Amino acid sequence: MASDKRLDEIVNKFDELFKKEEFNKGDELLRSANIEGLDTDELLSFLTATLPAKSKLPYRPTFYALAELAIKRRGDYQECLLLGLE
Numbered sequence: 001m002a003s004d005k006r007l008d009e010i011v012n013k014f015d016e017l018f019k020k021e022e023f024n025k026g027d028e029l030l031r032s033a034n035i036e037g038l039d040t041d042e043l044l045s046f047l048t049a050t051l052p053a054k055s056k057l058p059y060r061p062t063f064y065a066l067a068e069l070a071i072k073r074r075g076d077y078q079e080c081l082l083l084g085l086e
Contacts, residue, residue, distance in 0.1 A: 007045045014049035023056040030063040040076045043067040047085040 017026045033046060047064060054060050064086060071077045 002039050002041045002045075007041060010042060010045040011049045014046075014053075018053050023053055026050065026053060027057045027059050030057060030059045033063065035063070035066050035070050038070075040071050040074060043071060044081070044085070047082070051085060 013029070014026055017023070017029075030046065030050065035043065038046070047067060050057055050060055050063075064082075068077070068082060071081065
């Protein structure tokens with residue numbers, strides 16, 4: 001389980017990029033993320049942090065699908081877990 005500090009770092013990194021309108025860098029962060037190396041809380045942080053800019057992040061739907069599969073494989077999936085994060 002990721003620490004609160006780590007989760008904050010994820011959110012803050014995306015916030016910084018989006019404030020500067022550096023959506024391509026945000027998309028690259030999603031592309032380069034090691035989904036299997038991130039725990040479920042970290043994956044949810046990535047999805048939550050990128051939700052406001054999802055229309056400007058072409059890779060996000062793929063990241064979402066891969067994250068969902070990883071969460072299901074781990075046995076962490078619940079119906080409401082990803083609700084609203086599409």
